[in-house]
Amino acid sequence: MYKTFYNLSFDPFRNTPDPSIFFEGGDRKAIADALLYVIERSEGITKVVGDVGSGKTTLLRMVAQRLMELGYQVAYIPSPLLQPEDMLRFILRELGLPTDMASKFEMYDLLYRYFTDRPSLKGLVILIDEAHLIPRDTLEEIRLLTNLESDNQKFVQVVLFGQQELDTLLDLHENRQLKSRISHQFYLGRLNAEEVYQYLNYRMNSAGFGLSRPFFDRRIAAKIYRLTRGIPREINNLADKVLLNAFMRKGQYAMSRDLPAYDEVGRIRTFGFVGVLFVLIGAAGYWVYEMDPYFFHLFTSSSRQIVGLAGGKDQGASSQIRAPVSAPDGKSKVGTATEAGQSLPPEKASASVSAVKAGRPVQRLPNTGYYIALATTPCEDRKFIRSVVKSIRTASSRLLTMQYGAPLQCKLLMGPFAVYAASKAMLARLPSRVQRLGAYIIPATKLNKIIDNRHAKVYRGIH
Structure with a gap:
């Protein structure tokens, strides 16, 4: 709807993991570079943990693209709710190998011969999304897969991307062997206020917004940051609404009135003496709550x-x-x-x-x-x-x-x-x-x- 008006080639705030508009701020680029470095060193298993909507899948797609450019074989598993044999067949299919073997022995033998017959290959990197949902037996299969190696090269490496529950899952006693093989772990945090400002305008500029002045100024970006707490998925959802509201009033730039929650975050309306009185009472209550949040529990x-x-x-x-x-x-x-x-x-x-x-x-x-x-x-x-x-x-x-x-x-x-x-x-x-x-x-x-x-x-x- 608004793409033609703002001369945009695509929706800038779509919630799809598109590596072509990968935002490098908020330590995203640093984590991507660190992952590539760890994989180049054949470290085995690596873990990336982040909140819901923090951009784990986008980071995964970016790393997958870079790995393929470097000559690695990549198997991307978007849903880990697979039994061990199903996961092995999924990996074989990603490599273009037959999947009709009757036993796991035949599947492992096929994988091993695939790499030993191709010494020039750099190896296979398995990228598993939503790893906190992996069944226990499949976790053990992942550990066994990393045993495929020669004297000087690991044939299989694994990167686990998951929510914070992944830490709890790996802390279980029965998963101690897998946890001991995790060489590096990275935590994907939220964006701060300055990074939200950069993120919003990076997305707009990537989509083709060509005016010299940023579409989102720092004041609007700060309000979006407070409403979304710096979570990229929530930023996208809110920014898309702001963009639509700005289009409906034919505005060239975002304004406070375009925020769906503008009245709550942008201004306080008072009507006569009664309104002022309520504001003063609310301010006094706020001050008491700031001094001791549990004061009201006394009553x-x-x-x-x-x-x-x-x-x-x-x-x-x-x-x-x-x-x-x-x-x-x-x-x-x-x-x-x-x-x-x-x-x-x-x-x-x-x-x-x-x-x-x-x-x-x-x-x-x-x-x-x-x-x-x-x-x-x-x-x-x-x-x-x-x-x-x-x-x-x-x-x-x-x-x-x-x-x-x-x-x-x-x-x-x-x-x-x-x-x-x-x-x-x-x-x-x-x-x-x-x-x-x-x-x-x-x-x-x-x-x-x-x-x-x-x-x-x-x-x-x-x-």
Whole structure:
């Protein structure tokens, strides 16, 4: 509809993984170059993890194109929900080989002879999308495939692209052998405000927008960043609506009025004294909430201090209750009871919950129990962080904030939980809005590895 008006050759914000409009900002180019370097060194298995809509598939297509230009054989598996033999047949078909063998032995023998008979080939690179969905048996088959090698060359290398659940999957004890073969791992983050501005106008210019002034100025880009939290897929969805609205008013450039949520993010309307009064009351409430997000819970929490999801009624065994536990010295300590009825010993509960004091960061957490990673967002996005906290309505003692990176990122955590079943039960009870953000369970040991690798700081509550 708007392509002719703006002289565009294609829809600039279509959600298709087109490598011809690959955006190199936000560490995308650096990760692509690093992947190619790792593959050239025949490292075996590599992992790329990113949020939903962060651009993993586009990166995969870009890397696949570059690998084919370098002379590699590439097998792209878009859906990993395949049984081991089906995956082997899929790979054989990608190489143009027959797939009617009766046994896996024949398939492996055919693959091995394919490469030994062609010593000039650089090898096969298997790129697996949505790798967090791979069945257990197929994961083991992937590990066995990397055993195909000669004295000086690996015939098969694998790159796993998946959501954060892939980390949890590989942390399982039965997958330890595969995990030990992962030589490098990369994390695809969100775009910051400046990168969103560059991304929007790069897409427009790639499609043929020819005016000297950028279609999206920095003010509009900043609003899009706040509304989408820097997630490329959401940026595309919103930018397409802005482009359509600008076209409908025959505008040459995007304006604030073109944002679908303009009234919410661009201005505050007041009507007379009553409107002003409500604004002042709202501002006072906002200030109190910023000082202590849990102030309002004083008027809604029961005297028993049940720590659970908002829902009002007593949840019995499915709630988390902080209660005094008798100590040998006659004093009382605070223990933490979990949904599954399992509880950490008082001293461990104290270490897990109270060791991270408000305002005092720590470098590591106790290596016991499990946490729920609720969401990851730029720390400056206070509005999004507040909305997550309001959605789950749990006590501040059950929340942690992990900060890392530049620009500063905040990972919101809930826990600890003594056993996996308890964390899984809580995850299932989270509001659907929070679950759609990609909330997942992470063991304390894995969380400490992330803290170490990213030089992160952890605070109790929302910091």
